[in-house]
Amino acid sequence: MRYYKKLKDGYLLAIGTGPGSEEITAEEYENILTIIRSRPTAEAGYGYRLKADMTWELYEVPVVDDSENYITGDEFMSMVEEAM
Amino acid sequence: MSIQAQIDRIKNNVTRSLAKVAEKGVTVPADANSDDLEGLIDAITGGGGSLTGIAAISSGTFTPTADIDSKYVINHGLDVTPNFYQIYALGAFDAAENIGCVYHCDCTIKNFIGTSTGATKQGYKTYIYVTSSGSVSSSVGSIPTATTYITKTAINFVPAGMCKLKAGTTYVWVAGYVDDLN
Numbered sequence: 001m002r003y004y005k006k007l008k009d010g011y012l013l014a015i016g017t018g019p020g021s022e023e024i025t026a027e028e029y030e031n032i033l034t035i036i037r038s039r040p041t042a043e044a045g046y047g048y049r050l051k052a053d054m055t056w057e058l059y060e061v062p063v064v065d066d067s068e069n070y071i072t073g074d075e076f077m078s079m080v081e082e083a084m
Numbered sequence: 085m086s087i088q089a090q091i092d093r094i095k096n097n098v099t100r101s102l103a104k105v106a107e108k109g110v111t112v113p114a115d116a117n118s119d120d121l122e123g124l125i126d127a128i129t130g131g132g133g134s135l136t137g138i139a140a141i142s143s144g145t146f147t148p149t150a151d152i153d154s155k156y157v158i159n160h161g162l163d164v165t166p167n168f169y170q171i172y173a174l175g176a177f178d179a180a181e182n183i184g185c186v187y188h189c190d191c192t193i194k195n196f197i198g199t200s201t202g203a204t205k206q207g208y209k210t211y212i213y214v215t216s217s218g219s220v221s222s223s224v225g226s227i228p229t230a231t232t233y234i235t236k237t238a239i240n241f242v243p244a245g246m247c248k249l250k251a252g253t254t255y256v257w258v259a260g261y262v263d264d265l266n
Contacts, residue, residue, distance in 0.1 A: 006146070011149075011150075012149050013148065013149060013150075013152065013156070014146045014147055014148045014149060014152075014156075015146070015147050015149075016144055016145045016146030016147060017144050017145045018142065018143060018144020018145065018146075018159075018160075018161070018257075019142065019144065019159050019160065019161030020144075020157075020158070020159025020160075020161065020238075021159065032149075033147065036147060036149050036251075036252050037252060039149070039150075039251060039252055047150055047151055047251070048150060048251075049149065049150035050149035050150065061151070062153075
């Protein structure tokens with residue numbers, strides 16, 4: 001099995017198995033998985049992200065306004081018809 | 085062992101080999117023989133398996149370290165645009181959570197799966213998806229979710245609204261390409 005880690009802008013986005021990204025050993029994969037599972041719990045509105053040096057960094061989660069993205073069932077069906 | 089028996093053994097080996105190549109999704113001419121084996125084996129694009137009709141298939145996992153609410157690229161390594169794929173999360177989750185699970189099939193395989201795109205709800209919440217020209221956009225009723233773009237190299241998953249890939253959750257994906265067999 002091939003293990004990998006996916007880094008971006010100094011942060012570790014994810015680890016995984018399969019093709020792509022930067023290959024790591026099974027041991028490193030398990031070590032990182034242990035770190036992910038011990039992710040600190042943040043207060044509401046905040047989250048933790050993992051830096052490339054394997055330390056957690058607190059960040060403010062952007063507020064998402066969903067209201068304008070909602071669509072009705074009819075709109076959904078129209079999108080389906082258009083797509084087909 | 086007689087000469088005839090040796091010849092029969094070789095013929096049977098070639099026949100079985102050609103049959104195995106066909107199982108890998110390669111079209112084997114009726115008059116193919118051992119001269120064709122090298123070229124036919126070169127035509128095998130997938131990693132193997134015994135699912136009749138599968139031309140290429142790949143799978144993997146990923147575990148986000150933090151919630152991902154922007155594009156996430158899953159490299160499938162197939163070198164062909166998949167016409168089916170699925171992303172699902174391991175574990176059970178609150179039904180209100182939108183954690184970006186999706187399945188999509190743009191192929192028809194007799195006795196396997198039908199043409200469909202959508203989502204299932206098996207301990208976690210997922211959403212209906214529609215397909216157009218290799219891309220998948222999504223919603224169930226009024227709930228916005230995500231858009232998924234598939235290419236020869238990757239499944240690009242773009243969460244929208246409250247949809248996110250959840251930190252610490254292991255996602256499993258499978259992608260492949262099959263010829264329509266119906």
